[in-house]
Amino acid sequence: MSTVLLEVDDLEVTFRRSAGPGRRAASVPAVRGVSFQLEAGTTLGIAGESGSGKSTIARTLMGINKPSGGSMRLNGADVGALRGRELAQYRQTMQMIFQDPYDSLDPRMKVSETLLEAIKLRKNKPASPLNEVYQLLEKVGLSKSFASRRPRELSGGQRQRVSIARALCVDPRLILCDEAVSALDVSVRAQVLNLLKDLQEDLGLAYLFISHDLSTLRFMADYVGIMYLGKIVELGTRDEIFERPQHPYTRALLSAVPEPVVIDRTVRLPRVRLTGEPPSSTNPPTGCSFHPRCPLAQEICRTTAPARRVTSSGQLAACHFAEPELVVAEA
Numbered sequence: 001m002s003t004v005l006l007e008v009d010d011l012e013v014t015f016r017r018s019a020g021p022g023r024r025a026a027s028v029p030a031v032r033g034v035s036f037q038l039e040a041g042t043t044l045g046i047a048g049e050s051g052s053g054k055s056t057i058a059r060t061l062m063g064i065n066k067p068s069g070g071s072m073r074l075n076g077a078d079v080g081a082l083r084g085r086e087l088a089q090y091r092q093t094m095q096m097i098f099q100d101p102y103d104s105l106d107p108r109m110k111v112s113e114t115l116l117e118a119i120k121l122r123k124n125k126p127a128s129p130l131n132e133v134y135q136l137l138e139k140v141g142l143s144k145s146f147a148s149r150r151p152r153e154l155s156g157g158q159r160q161r162v163s164i165a166r167a168l169c170v171d172p173r174l175i176l177c178d179e180a181v182s183a184l185d186v187s188v189r190a191q192v193l194n195l196l197k198d199l200q201e202d203l204g205l206a207y208l209f210i211s212h213d214l215s216t217l218r219f220m221a222d223y224v225g226i227m228y229l230g231k232i233v234e235l236g237t238r239d240e241i242f243e244r245p246q247h248p249y250t251r252a253l254l255s256a257v258p259e260p261v262v263i264d265r266t267v268r269l270p271r272v273r274l275t276g277e278p279p280s281s282t283n284p285p286t287g288c289s290f291h292p293r294c295p296l297a298q299e300i301c302r303t304t305a306p307a308r309r310v311t312s313s314g315q316l317a318a319c320h321f322a323e324p325e326l327v328v329a330e331a
């Protein structure tokens, strides 16, 4: 039986951008009504172009950004209502791994010091914190000798392994991975992804996995959400999204992958070419935000925002015309 660990409902995050040289003050609706559930022990991948709001979701879950609407529930508890000890506990349940571990690890601290500092936050203190450090290093595939090194003495992959070990220090249930492997070489990337998968299996971790790279998501994710201008426009299982994509934006993203390994040939979906830049987040287009770039757009798309609905192949898509048989010829 599946257990819902995290429930995000109609989340809104709006930033106030102050005026600068040649720029007016503006409000930036970075996340606009995002809803999803994440089951314990599973991975939800989030993809979308730069600026679509992926990191803002993760940062809001971590309490770095403040939501302007909607709710987040962890194990059924409303995160917005947590205070004191409950809030501290919530913060430990969820950890985050960033793209560049060089920025997130203190360059002056030895690996052991970084991990010992994080272990101190744990509710059940281990009898021997140093042994715990060694065990954590082993869990992430590093030998004891790494305990005495500093970040500059580590490769990118080793640094990311230390970041993962640090996240594990407090026994989290959920790890938010924001472009966690994007800066790594392809072979190292595969090793770190395999490590994350092994840890998921051993420890029952859930991941919210943010990545530009669709092949990474195809490897990692059980469920995938595709974001466009602050909204999840398509959400489904990995196979639904990669083999039977319904939203024209999802198809455009998949069509842009150099090796078109991702589209199920039996469905014979035509490619959708993505043209132009995403519109500015400060002033999203009326109706469906994707309509100015969409080859399927019709009048209704300019005036009416499509609700997310279940498509014939099972996933949710926010498109007035999200069915393969209605797709126009190759753009």
Ligand SMILES: Nc1ncnc2c1ncn2[C@@H]1O[C@H](COP(=O)(O)OP(=O)(O)OP(=O)(O)O)[C@@H](O)[C@H]1O
Pocket (backbone or CB within 6 Å): 015, 016, 017, 028, 029, 030, 048, 049, 050, 051, 052, 053, 054, 055, 056, 057, 281
């Ligand atoms: N602190 C902030 N103040 C003002 N605007 C912000 C702030 N943080 C993010 N934004 C804006 O919110 C929108 C979403 O940004 P976000 O970083 O979440 O996108 P993203 O999909 O993660 O992009 P990337 O893939 O480039 O990291 C963008 O328009 C961004 O400029």
